[in-house]
Structures are given as structure tokens and as C-alpha cells.
Amino acid sequence: MNELLKSFVEFGPDLWKATLDTFIMVGATMASAVLLGTPLGVMLFVTAPQGLYPRPLLNRVVGYLVNALRSFPFIILLVLLIPVSRFVVGTSIGPKAAAVALSVAVIPYFARLVEQNLRDVPRGVIDMAHACGASARHMVFKVLLSEARVALVGSLTVTATGFIAYSAVAGAVGAGGLGDLAIRYGYYRFETGVMVWCCVIMFVLVQATQMAGNALAARLDRR
């Protein structure tokens, strides 16, 4: 116990910095998921052959691309994206560079979840909106996304908790963050205390995210 407290005091600043880095990585990743993954998911849903605005060829091409990105082992993606990271954020190491790779991983993942969530909007409600003369914009924002909101918040929560853990893998390219700290100090340098603290903080982050997600979903649910 004494050991643990000692390492907390000694590595306090590092743990703080690593937590912030994790926040940056996961925050940027989730922003990408929402801002780019959501439209991609909507597009996959509406352009499907039996969808609202069918574009079978486009749907298939984008579907393949999404699957291709999803099939990469994340560690390989990290390495492959080094030049892209350098171009987008000006560096190939650190949390910003990792955020680029994480974003590339999260966008197709979240898009598939969105696509799935939208399938659960009742067909009859979509008919109703058509019958009212809803445009594509109204259909997407006022019907699909709005009616699927509880499932979408659920997907967002699952994605966030998953990518908190994923961001630790990005430590492999010197990403910073809690996973990086756990590996470099905790594992390579036998600072077990650091490893334990990193895991505890990750645990708290994941729990807090899940609870926040559940609470938000419950608040939004009018059914």
C-alpha cells in the first residue's frame, strides 16, 4: 500500500499529463465519430438498395471501403497512417498523431453502428414522414436521427469506452496517454505502482463514461 502511495506521489504529474493526453485522444476520436461517422452511417443506411434513397453502386463502394478500414489490425493502421498524421497534424508521434489513427479507425466503426441504429426506426414512421412530404433533410434530422437518439447515445457510449481502451494501444507509437505510461513505466521499467494507477484511472474513465451515457440515454428516452 505504501508503495502505491509513493508511486502516486512520485508519478503524479506524469499520471495527470497522461490522463489529459488520453482525454485529448479520446475526445478527438469521439468528435470524428460524431461529425464524420454519423453522416457516413446515415449515408450507408439511406443509399442501401432497399433504402430511402437507393444508390446501390455508391452504397456498395462505400460499404467495401468501410469494411476494408475495419479489417485492418489497429497496430498496422497506426504505422500506415504515420505519413497522414504528419500531414494532418504536423507530427507522427504523440496524442495528436494517435488521434488521427484513432479517428480513421472510429469513423467506419461508428458509421456501422449508426447504420444499424437507424434500421430500428419503424418503417411506419418513415412512411408517415413521406406522407407529410418530408424532404431528405427533414427525414434524416427530424425523423431518423431524432427517433434513433437513444440507440445512438448507446452506440456513442460503447464506442467511447471501447476507444478509451484502444487509445492505450496507440502507446505503441509513442502516443502518450495512460496506456503509454502503463507500458513504458509500468511494464518496461517494472514500476508496478504506475501500472496499477493507470489501470485504476482507466477503470474510472470507462465507468464514468458508461454511467454518463446511460444517464443521457435515459433522459432522452420518451418512449
Add this chain to the structure above:
Amino acid sequence: MNGPTEPMIQLRQAAKRFESRGQVVDALHPTDLDIAAGEVFGLLGFSGAGKSTLLRLINRLEEPTQGSVRVDGLEMTGLRGAELSRARQRVGMIFQQFNLLAHRTALGNVEFALEVAGVPAAQRARTARESLHAVGLADKEGAYPAQLSGGQRQRVAIARALATQPKVLLCDEATSALDPHTALSILRLLRRLNRERGMTIVIVTHDIKVASYLCQRCIVLERGRVVDAIDMADPRPRSPLGRFFFETARGWTDDTVLPTEEEA
């Protein structure tokens, strides 16, 4: 626009064929139909007879594979984008499962139709309240669909359909999910709308009681074809299916003659 002699709804050789994986289904064979302004018209038939398909041709929820559909003088086939949206706003529709937005209040559901129709925000709430008032739900505007009974939900749906002041109301099995008492109250509301506003109403039903109460004329559909046309003031069904519907109105007995198709 609508000339003095032109019907409110006019189908000419309108047909709908579904093709999927080599299977061809004629949901509706080429059909002619005229429905006058202010008329309440019934589409009778069993499930799968094509009555819902016919109804959905009227506001182009289904696109006819051939023929023409005119509503209030406007050719519905071939309309695209904003033109189709505007045309649909002139035709209200209600459904068996109500199809309300679960995450909007009663008022919000009515406002949805107005938002879609581009009614300015300042005007929406007032118009929506008037519409809820007209269906007797003025005191429920803040309730979500989950907090309303089936009959109340259908009233919200009717208010939504009325909000843009359409001349035509399409009802797809609108009372089939309701108990008889609630169903009758909804039918009375529809009848009042027809009388007070001269609204043309087309209903799809498999319930002869609904048709008898509400409709001036009916057609009977069987496997995508019109097999009977009935004047409800003096009903003389000629088809086995038409006769079956009217016999069941008196209640089922061992002697009730099933239409041949069903006996086979």
C-alpha cells in the same frame, strides 16, 4: 386545377407490380377509379388484396408501375423532389399503428407536419393547437405518445394530418388496432371532418361495419383486382367476396358462405 366535373381522385389503368428475385407479384392490376370531392370512399378486402397498395398510390407512397393517378387535378405520377413533397402535403394520411414520433409531444407531432410544409415557426404552435383542439385533445398537447391511449394517439395522428389543411384524408386500417368503442369515436370524428370540412376521405378496411358506418361507396378488392363496386346506401354486392362481407355484418353462422378462394 380541379374542374367542376373532375373527380378529386382519379386512377386510370393504375397498376403496381412488385418484382424481387425473379418473383413477380401484381399487387394491383390496372384499375380505373373516380372518387368525388367530399366523398367517403371505402376499399374493402382481406390482407394482401391490394387495398393498401391502391391507397398508397394516391399519395405516391407507392409509385405506380403503369397508369396515371390524379389528385385534385394534379398528376401525381412522375413528380419528383420538392414538387412531390408539396403534392403530398395536400393529402393527409393516418395509419393502423398511428406512426407518431415517439420522442415528440402531441403538439410536437402535429408541428412536424407544419415544419415539413415550411410553415413559419411563429405560426406553427398556434396552428398545431387549433388542430389538436379540433380532435378534442387540446389538454394533451404536452403528452408523449407513450402517455396516451390508442384512441388518443390516433387523434394526434388525425390532428397532424389535418394541420396542413389537406382536401383528402387517407386512412389505412385506421381503427383496426382499437377496441370497438374507441374505433367508433374515431369514425365519428372522421365523419364530422367529412361533413364540416367537406374533406374527401378514402379508407382501407376489412371491417364491413366501418365501411357501412362511414362510406358512401366501396369497392371490394381481391388479389389485386376490383371485384365489386357497392353503393352503401343500397348495397347489392354481386361478387362472392362482396356478399361475404355483408353477411358477416350480421354475424357469423355455420351457414355463412366463405368466398370460394378461401374454401379451396
